[in-house]
Amino acid sequence: MKRFEDIDIKDNKDGTCIIKNIHGFSLDKTLRSGQCFRFKCINNIFIVQSKDKVIGITQDCLNDDTLLVLGDIKDVEEYWINYFNIADNYTDIDKLVIGNGYLERAARYSSGLKIMKQDAWETLICFIISQRNNIPKIMTTVNKICELCGEEIDFNNKKYYSFPTPERLLSGIKEYGNDMGLGYRLPYIGYATRKVIDKEIELDKLDYKNSSYENTMNVLETLYGVGPKVANCTALFGLGHTSAFPVDVWIQRIIDKEFNGCFEAKQFGEYAGIIQQYMFYYGRSSGR
DNA sequence: AGCCAGGAGTTAA
DNA sequence: TTAACTCATGGC
Numbered sequence: 001m002k003r004f005e006d007i008d009i010k011d012n013k014d015g016t017c018i019i020k021n022i023h024g025f026s027l028d029k030t031l032r033s034g035q036c037f038r039f040k041c042i043n044n045i046f047i048v049q050s051k052d053k054v055i056g057i058t059q060d061c062l063n064d065d066t067l068l069v070l071g072d073i074k075d076v077e078e079y080w081i082n083y084f085n086i087a088d089n090y091t092d093i094d095k096l097v098i099g100n101g102y103l104e105r106a107a108r109y110s111s112g113l114k115i116m117k118q119d120a121w122e123t124l125i126c127f128i129i130s131q132r133n134n135i136p137k138i139m140t141t142v143n144k145i146c147e148l149c150g151e152e153i154d155f156n157n158k159k160y161y162s163f164p165t166p167e168r169l170l171s172g173i174k175e176y177g178n179d180m181g182l183g184y185r186l187p188y189i190g191y192a193t194r195k196v197i198d199k200e201i202e203l204d205k206l207d208y209k210n211s212s213y214e215n216t217m218n219v220l221e222t223l224y225g226v227g228p229k230v231a232n233c234t235a236l237f238g239l240g241h242t243s244a245f246p247v248d249v250w251i252q253r254i255i256d257k258e259f260n261g262c263f264e265a266k267q268f269g270e271y272a273g274i275i276q277q278y279m280f281y282y283g284r285s286s287g288r
Numbered sequence: 289a290g291c292c293a294g295g296a297g298t299t300a301a
Numbered sequence: 302t303t304a305a306c307t308c309a310t311g312g313c
Contacts, residue, residue: 034308035308127308128309128310130307130308130309131307131308131309131310132293132294132306132307132308132309132310133295133296133297133307133308133309134296134297134298134299134306134307134308135297135298135307135308136296136297136298136307137295137296137297137298137307138307138308140296140297141296178294181294181295181296182294183293183294183295183296184293184294184295184310184311185294185309185310188310188311224310224311225309225310225311226309226310227309227310227311228309228310229308229309229310230308230309230310233308246308247308248307248308248309249306249307249308249309250307250308251308280308284308
């Protein structure tokens, strides 16, 4: 994967900063492409949360090659730049799909969308929650477990809650049980949480630097309640495995309608996951 | 093989 | 107003 090397952060010394040279990155498309459930948008300003961090971030409509940020500058440099994955350069992928009718349209429509590099633990739990839920419902449920089990954070004079650590989530499950609104997923989450605490599964060792895609999938699918869909989402959005190709009802619908029910994701190698995200975003936005 | 779980937010009918 | 559906998975 090619990278942009000239992304620049200017500290305004007043709690805000400017991220420059983002090369067509679209904050809106990236956050609204269904990969992330911990943000809200008020007047075109996104409040984004991950782990125990919060930022306010917006894309200047007059100069959309910059992002304006309210939040800790050190976190922006050390966490958020990587989290939004602004530096990955997808021009090779966009060239690859030229001539492939549907995929070319999807890539054009999704231009600026990036696969984020989210925290693996957070991603795993969010996508276990995601099963058989719609996106607004996933967001409220994730928010609820943060409020019940996370730690209070003060940001811009408002209260927010961190994503619970495995230890805090487990004690929350013991305390609140079915009142957490997790439905039949409660035991799935309890099981995964215990496995992480007991180090029977070590998520850090499953990222793309330390593990093959196949091995990562095999290990994730040993978790009770984690099947191919949730494992692929965790691999793609939380562990950097861009060859992962999650197939949900939307993607299946597109494959059925546009590709006669047959789509070989493997042919796209490490670009498969990005193409999947283009398909998902385009298919959901345009197809009804 | 086919159906069921729990419940809530959204969209189609 | 009601019904079906929602970024699935495991049990039976």
